[in-house]
Amino acid sequence: MTTLNKNPLATGRQFTPASGKRRGQSDVKIALFFIAPAMIGFTLFYLVPTLRGIYLSFTEYSILGDPEWIGTANYQAIATDPLFWNALAVTSQYVLINIVLQTALALGLAILMHRVAKSTLIRGALLLPYLMANVIAALLWFWLLDYQIGIVNYFIDAFGFPKVAFFGSAEWAIPTQALINTWRHMGYTALLIFAGLQSIPSHLYEVANLDGASPMQTFWRITMPLLRPVLALVLIVTVIGSFQVFDTVAVTTQGGPVNASRVLQFYIYQKAFTESDFGYGSALAVILFAILAIVAFIQMKFLKGNDSDLD
Structure with a gap:
């Protein structure tokens, strides 16, 4: 055969x-x-x-006419535009508050999901705010935090404290916007970090326990270094998303009071679609694009997002 x-x-x-x-x-x-x-x-x-x-961005253009080439005139005007610098400062304040709170809370939630909350139902419940549309979330908190009829101010007043104009005061407008979006996105961010925690080999923690390392030492010397690529990705995504905040501001304060919450994305919208100055609005958008590209590059460079200690 x-x-x-x-x-x-x-x-x-x-x-x-x-x-x-x-x-x-x-x-x-x-x-x-x-x-x-x-x-x-x-x-x-x-x-x-x-x-x-x-x-x-290099033209003067409204919807009623054709683009007219004007070179760098829009960028020169932006350099001396006080509203642009105010919008950039307001946006930076929002990004700083949102990133610090969102990352810290998401990291804590991810650790709880990894070590304590083993139920799929509980883990899934953390994503419920993220499944809600931004406009719906903004309206929900706009009513809850209303100065006159909001339930939050009702309890503040019931405990003998003065009511807070969360959306009506220059001091609280941006922090309130940041807290709303932190509440909405921290579940999704926690899920990304949780995936990174699961990729860390369990035997590293077993060896640390045998060596007598405390939970805090294990966290700072094992968990955080090995989470660096995931945290770099999370920070890049959240920073880019934070710089592009628009709908929460548009629904609640519309840039007020007195430009206190006029973020850069909302200023672009006003210039392009309210004032029909699409050339100027495009130049603002290009500047925002450049800012995001530079910030993402700096984050990848200093956080070493392409490197992993697991290799």
């Missing part, structure tokens, strides 16, 4: 470079076929609008 030997080396046949090249070309074609829908969507909805926005 003879057997059919399909080993090409045993039969004297070998794969030629031409056959390997044909297979490589076939794989590339298949890969391009699968990524084509995403590339088409990216080109139509991201790349083309971005390039057009950069072009419009």
Whole structure:
């Protein structure tokens, strides 16, 4: 009885470079076929609008006429625009509050999910605020924090403290916006950090326990270093999202009181769609894009998000 030997080396046949090249070309074609829908969507909805926005930033353009090339005049005007610098300062304040609170709370929730809360139901409940639309969340807290009829001020008054104008005072407007978005996004951020915690080998904690390390020492010397790539990703995503805050401000304060909550994204909207100055609004958007690119690069550089201590 003879057997059919399909080993090409045993039969004297070998794969030629031409056959390997044909297979490589076939794989590339298949890969391009699968990524084509995403590339088409990216080109139509991201790349083309971005390039057009950069072009419009060098023009004077309203919806009633054609773009008129004016060079860097928009950028020169932005450099001396006090509203722009105010919007940048307000946005930076919002980002700082939101990032610090959101990251700290999300890290604590992730550790609780990893070590205490093993129930899938409890873990899923943390994501419920994130599943709520931004506008709905903003309206919900706008009513809860209302100065006259809000239940929060009702309890503040019941305990003998003066009511707080959360959305009506310059001191509280931005911190309130940051707290609302922290509440909405910290569950999702905690889920990302929780995934990073699960990737840390458990034997490292066992060795630390055998060596007599305290929980705090284990956290700072094992957990935090090994979480660095995940935390870098989380910080980049949250910082970019925080700089783009718009809907919460638009629904609640609309930039007030007296520009106290006029964030950069809302200022871009006002210039482009309220004042129909699309050239100036595009220049503001390009500056925001550059700021986000620089911040993301700095974060990746100093947080070493591409490196892992597990290697």
